[in-house]
Amino acid sequence: MKKILVTGGNGQLGTELRNLSEKSSARWFFSDVVERDGVETILLDITDREAVKDFVLDKDIDVIINCAAYTNVEGAEDHFELCDRLNRAAPEILGSVAALNDALLIQISTDFIFDGTASTPIREDAPARPLSVYGKTKYAGELAVASSGCKYMIFRTAWLYSPYGKNFVKTMMKLTAEKEQIKVVADQVGTPTSALTLARLIYDIVENDKFKESGTWHLTDEGVASWYDFAYAVGQLCGHSCDVQPCHTEDFPQKATRPHYSVLDKSKVKNDFGFPIPYWRDALSTCIRRIEKGE
Numbered sequence: 142m143k144k145i146l147v148t149g150g151n152g153q154l155g156t157e158l159r160n161l162s163e164k165s166s167a168r169w170f171f172s173d174v175v176e177r178d179g180v181e182t183i184l185l186d187i188t189d190r191e192a193v194k195d196f197v198l199d200k201d202i203d204v205i206i207n208c209a210a211y212t213n214v215e216g217a218e219d220h221f222e223l224c225d226r227l228n229r230a231a232p233e234i235l236g237s238v239a240a241l242n243d244a245l246l247i248q249i250s251t252d253f254i255f256d257g258t259a260s261t262p263i264r265e266d267a268p269a270r271p272l273s274v275y276g277k278t279k280y281a282g283e284l285a286v287a288s289s290g291c292k293y294m295i296f297r298t299a300w301l302y303s304p305y306g307k308n309f310v311k312t313m314m315k316l317t318a319e320k321e322q323i324k325v326v327a328d329q330v331g332t333p334t335s336a337l338t339l340a341r342l343i344y345d346i347v348e349n350d351k352f353k354e355s356g357t358w359h360l361t362d363e364g365v366a367s368w369y370d371f372a373y374a375v376g377q378l379c380g381h382s383c384d385v386q387p388c389h390t391e392d393f394p395q396k397a398t399r400p401h402y403s404v405l406d407k408s409k410v411k412n413d414f415g416f417p418i419p420y421w422r423d424a425l426s427t428c429i430r431r432i433e434k435g436e
């Protein structure tokens with residue numbers, strides 16, 4: 142029986158994978174650093190090389206899906222060491238341990254490895270030039286995985302949300318319910334992406350043995366939006382009357398510099414896996430209904 146380890150199993154992507162895995166014929170192990178009520182969690186710190194090695198070799202793991210990361214983009218500017226340990230050093234550990242057991246490592250990366258100067262959707266081979274600590278450490282993580290000697294798949298995604306944890310959708314659902322007016326940045330453009338879309342792709346690849354060769358793929362939902370469009374859609378889909386107004390990046394000074402344009406080209410993922418990708422607003426609507434139902 143195929144054995145799969147999901148690290149960061151209690152995060153957004155990890156939880157969507159956990160839901161999907163209920164139908165699987167493989168054996169799935171979900172690990173994290175903190176237990177969550179009512180959810181079986183294997184405690185495994187992915188920065189601990191010996192612990193990772195012991196677990197992977199002992200359980201004879203075939204696929205590692207690394208959903209763990211330091212994902213607080215603002216916090217990363219003040220916590221380089223912690224961010225680097227989780228986003229660069231840990232993927233290197235996972236890659237070298239995967240190589241020892243001839244396992245496949247699936248690593249998740251980000252649109253924040255690009256500098257935002259493109260004006261058409263960005264392909265996998267475009268040069269990386271991250272602007273923030275988060276982006277720099279995630280790109281270093283990609284390089285560490287690629288040179289670790291294991292079989293690997295890197296999926297770059299963007300603007301992830303889900304019914305779980307903290308995310309932009311849940312924040313905007315609350316703000317548009319409570320405030321008469323909010324201002325949201327309209328000059329950063331990308332694609333909101335349901336963690337469920339990415340989880341479905343990864344599940345399909347793992348469940349149906351679709352790995353052929355190591356490489357990098359882009360996957361977001363379809364379409365293009367600014368954070369303003371995204372917030373406006375959340376308010377509208379919730380039926381909230383809040384007046385959502387556009388503003389400029391300079392109106393909300395932040396420590397981390399974000400790319401102004403980070404729409405990813407998804408041709409490669411469509412060609413290689415024939416995967417159906419939902420339009421971002423449709424995926425958002427589905428997620429909001431799930432949150433409203435209390436998921």
Ligand SMILES: NC(=O)c1ccc[n+]([C@@H]2O[C@H](COP(=O)([O-])OP(=O)(O)OC[C@H]3O[C@@H](n4cnc5c(N)ncnc54)[C@H](OP(=O)(O)O)[C@@H]3O)[C@@H](O)[C@H]2O)c1
Pocket residue numbers: 148149150151152153154155172173174175185186187188207208209210211212227249250251252279298299300301302306336
């Ligand atoms: N969120 C986005 O908008 C976005 C966009 C593009 C790419 N991505 C990438 O997509 C992937 C999944 O993101 P996500 O939003 O699902 O992340 P998430 O919800 O923040 O989940 C990450 C999980 O990793 C856990 N973790 C932290 N330190 C760990 C350690 N030392 N060992 C094991 N687990 C640890 C976290 O636990 P604690 O919560 O207790 O720290 C959390 O449960 C990440 O690689 C991220 O960089 C995310």
